[in-house]
Amino acid sequence: MRSFSFLDYKHMRIRNKLFLLIAFIIALSLTFTILVQQYAFSIYDGQIYDKSSRVLNLSSSAIETELKRLRQLSYNLATDVSIQGWLTSLSESASDNDRLIIRQHLVDRLFSYTGSEKYLYLEMG
Structure with missing residues (x-):
């Protein structure tokens, strides 16, 4: 098998030269298009990652704030003197009335508490 040289190209028919030229231009265009597309996708992926991390950071901050509010509400309910006194009286009371x-108290x-807190729901049962 012999290699292709410039002399072989020189003696080719015009139709074959044109075919080789068009094939080379198409291959070069395809390579350029793929490289540019990969570059654009990498930039796009970076922007998506950056925006996603910002949104997740904001969401986690909001969740932490709400958890602090719920922790404070739980503490307020557990340490409310009225509630604790009524619970004690309720367990010690012998009369149904x-x-x-x-x-009811x-x-x-x-x-x-339920009027001011959106996460607290009291079901009467």
């Missing part, structure tokens, strides 16, 4: 009154107090 007293339990009903204490339970307790529910009213818990309803006062």
